[in-house]
Amino acid sequence: MHIAYLTPEYPHERTAHAGGMGTSIKNLVVALVRLGHKVRVFVYGQDEDLVFEDEGVTFHKIKYRNYKLGGFYSYRKHIEQYVNKNLIDVDIIEAPDWTGITAFMKLDKPLVIRFHGSDTYFCHIEGRSQKWKNRFFEKNAVVKANAYIAPTHYAGETSLKLFGLKKDKLKIIPYGLELDLFYNxxxxxxxxxxxxxxxxxxxxxxxxxxxxxxxxxxxxxxxxxxxxxxxxxxxxxxxxxxxxxxxxxxxxxxxxxxxxxxxxxxxxxxxxxxxxxxxxxxxxxxxxxxx
CATH class of the missing domain: 3.40.50.2000 (Glycogen Phosphorylase B;)
Structure with a gap:
């Protein structure tokens, strides 16, 4: 398969900093390439537009852009246009639930959203109020996905309930970790x-x-x-x-x-x-x- 990832972070020396989400994606990408799959990674919110290859993976850095009006919408449409131009031979694309980055996008390939932990999810867990804008974007993004992935049953089923989604499109796939890298x-x-x-x-x-x-x-x-x-x-x-x-x-x-x-x-x-x-x-x- 040829799999694409849309993400705000990825641990690489040529991209901005990354946390747990980016690390989990990298672990999966490395394993997929090792198994013979092709992988393309789109990292948005970057300091420049750049395409490069490293260890069998094609990276697309998408520069962050400011807009005087409707910045949240306009930047998403910019990402959509850029990604669609580079999805020609891609089979499927994965994106995170966080901030609902795929809200308003019409991607040319099947979209899978992984429940890394949305603002909606964390506000629910922590018992705090959520900004309507964050809720609106995340809801708009997840309802249009073709399928969902979660690392645990609790995270997946809770997210589905919060967004009013059906369980038949959910698959539980725990995060992977290259234990060899941590051998002591x-x-x-x-x-x-x-x-x-x-x-x-x-x-x-x-x-x-x-x-x-x-x-x-x-x-x-x-x-x-x-x-x-x-x-x-x-x-x-x-x-x-x-x-x-x-x-x-x-x-x-x-x-x-x-x-x-x-x-x-x-x-x-x-x-x-x-x-x-x-x-x-x-x-x-x-x-x-x-x-």
């Missing part, structure tokens, strides 16, 4: 008392609870350290442009001295940090694939 030749070699958290610095990831817990950990284990890895983000509750600055204020003065925030780091560096950590901590409050 010497698991006894690690940094004692080092806690590691990986993920976007955002309220729903439980970062405030983690800070409060670490304050207590340091009281009992003075040598304990905490390493945080992930992009900073605005805080939906306070309106602050930096969740990290709020989390930082949650630490006691003593605990803050034991915390290292690395921000975004390359994927291979994340692997090494995991190997060196004593304990990996993920206190997330809302996910599509919880532990």
């Amino acid at each position: 030749e010497d698991p006894t070699a690690y940094q004692q008392y080092n806690l590691l958290n990986i993920g976007t610095v955002i309220r729903k990831k439980g970062l405030f609870q983690l800070a409060q817990a670490f304050n207590k950990v340091v009281e009992n284990y003075p040598a304990a350290t905490l390493t945080l890895v992930g992009s900073d983000s605005p805080d939906v509750q306070t309106g602050s442009l930096s969740t990290w600055k709020l989390v930082e204020q949650t630490f006691t003065e003593r605990a803050r001295k034991q915390v290292t925030y690395l921000g975004k780091v390359p994927y291979n560096q994340v692997q090494e940090l995991i190997k060196k950590a004593h304990v990996c901590v993920f206190p997330s409050l809302a996910e599509t694939l919880g532990w």
